[in-house]
Amino acid sequence: MTDASASAGAPRRVLILGSTGSIGTQALDVVRANPGRFEVVGLAAGTRRAEALAQAEEFQVGHVAFGAAEAEQLVRDVPADVVLNGITGSVGLGPTLAALEVGRTLALANKESLIVGGDLVAARARPGQIVPVDSEHSAIAQALRAGASDEVRRLVLTASGGPFRGRSRADLAGVTPAEALAHPTWTMGRVVTTNSATLVNKGLEVIEAHLLFGLPYDRIDVVVHPQSIVHSMVEFVDGSTIAQASPPDMRLPIALGLDWPHRVPGAVTPLDWRTATAWTFEPLDEGAFPAVRLAKRVGAAGRTYPAVFNAANEQAVDAFHEGRLSFPGILATVERVVDAHEPPASLTRESLAAAESWARAAADTAIARA
Numbered sequence: 012m013t014d015a016s017a018s019a020g021a022p023r024r025v026l027i028l029g030s031t032g033s034i035g036t037q038a039l040d041v042v043r044a045n046p047g048r049f050e051v052v053g054l055a056a057g058t059r060r061a062e063a064l065a066q067a068e069e070f071q072v073g074h075v076a077f078g079a080a081e082a083e084q085l086v087r088d089v090p091a092d093v094v095l096n097g098i099t100g101s102v103g104l105g106p107t108l109a110a111l112e113v114g115r116t117l118a119l120a121n122k123e124s125l126i127v128g129g130d131l132v133a134a135r136a137r138p139g140q141i142v143p144v145d146s147e148h149s150a151i152a153q154a155l156r157a158g159a160s161d162e163v164r165r166l167v168l169t170a171s172g173g174p175f176r177g178r179s180r181a182d183l184a185g186v187t188p189a190e191a192l193a194h195p196t197w198t199m200g201r202v203v204t205t206n207s208a209t210l211v212n213k214g215l216e217v218i219e220a221h222l223l224f225g226l227p228y229d230r231i232d233v234v235v236h237p238q239s240i241v242h243s244m245v246e247f248v249d250g251s252t253i254a255q256a257s258p259p260d261m262r263l264p265i266a267l268g269l270d271w272p273h274r275v276p277g278a279v280t281p282l283d284w285r286t287a288t289a290w291t292f293e294p295l296d297e298g299a300f301p302a303v304r305l306a307k308r309v310g311a312a313g314r315t316y317p318a319v320f321n322a323a324n325e326q327a328v329d330a331f332h333e334g335r336l337s338f339p340g341i342l343a344t345v346e347r348v349v350d351a352h353e354p355p356a357s358l359t360r361e362s363l364a365a366a367e368s369w370a371r372a373a374a375d376t377a378i379a380r381a
Contacts, residue, residue: 034097055082118268149264150242150255214306
């Protein structure tokens with residue numbers, strides 16, 4: 012990857028995709044707090060044109076794109092050291108592939124593009140070219156620096172448990188969209204927050220961890236950690252476990268992603284070790300929250316299965332928020348669609364798009380029958 016930082020001379024040139032979303036606005040916070048270290052050379056947003064143009068004016072950015080297609084072209088046309096992909100959903104696949112093809116360091120917050128793209132993304136990525144921005148995968152990347160790759164026994168992803176931690180499967184039948192959006196720790200968009208409540212987000216992160224770090228699924232575990240202070244852990248063959256701990260603030264992994272492997276001073280306020288506190292860890296209740304188990308099955312199947320899993324879930328989440336589907340019905344719909352899927356012979360952008368379209372239609376049919 013390009014190893015540039017302000018400490019070595021010129022500012023690091025950054026493209027921010029999804030600039031008006033949660034990741035994008037926090038990335039601009041990092042840039043704003045570090046004048047001279049970063050230079051924003053391009054922004055891409057969805058429908059919030061006025062907000063994106065105001066950002067461009069503040070940071071004196073000459074290149075602004077709207078929509079995924081324009082974002083992909085922006086990545087190809089504007090020279091940069093790092094592309095931060097903070098787009099939500101599988102529409103981020105095109106910009107992810109473009110960043111890899113033109114040789115940019117990819118700070119990846121858009122996990123769906125890696126999960127859906129799978130081998131397409133892996134085939135284009137050089138070693139170290141993708142820097143994870145998800146707090147869990149950033150934590151793993153940091154912890155992995157404590158040992159050699161052949162010394163790793165297991166990856167352990169932490170999950171807050173979401174707003175329904177401790178509830179039984181029966182208890183979840185009547186929960187409302189407002190309750191699902193009341194995440195106890197993180198502030199995120201509607202889809203990601205709902206995915207955190209169902210633990211679909213954690214299932215996607217397990218697939219992402221497999222693709223990023225190469226460990227088989229039986230060596231990737233999930234543990235519930237309600238305080239969201241330990242962001243993930245790496246267990247080594249000698250019995251040692253290295254954990255990364257910090258306040259639940261996305262500006263830390265974003266700052267690392269923008270200037271990896273350099274740490275940005277003052278990215279977040281550190282933990283106060285002078286204050287008494289307690290951290291707890293609990294096993295995941297897969298009976299109430301089957302998303303991780305299903306995601307591992309989908310990830311092991313590969314090909315277009317992860318794309319189908321993700322697309323069906325997005326349809327089901329929309330139906331839940333529109334009052335057309337119960338909360339447990341989200342995973343039931345996704346599993347029904349996954350079970351009915353027949354993958355194509357080859358994996359291409361076209362076959363992925365076709366599989367996603369089929370999954371959305373199949374999910375809509377299943378929802379209508381529910």
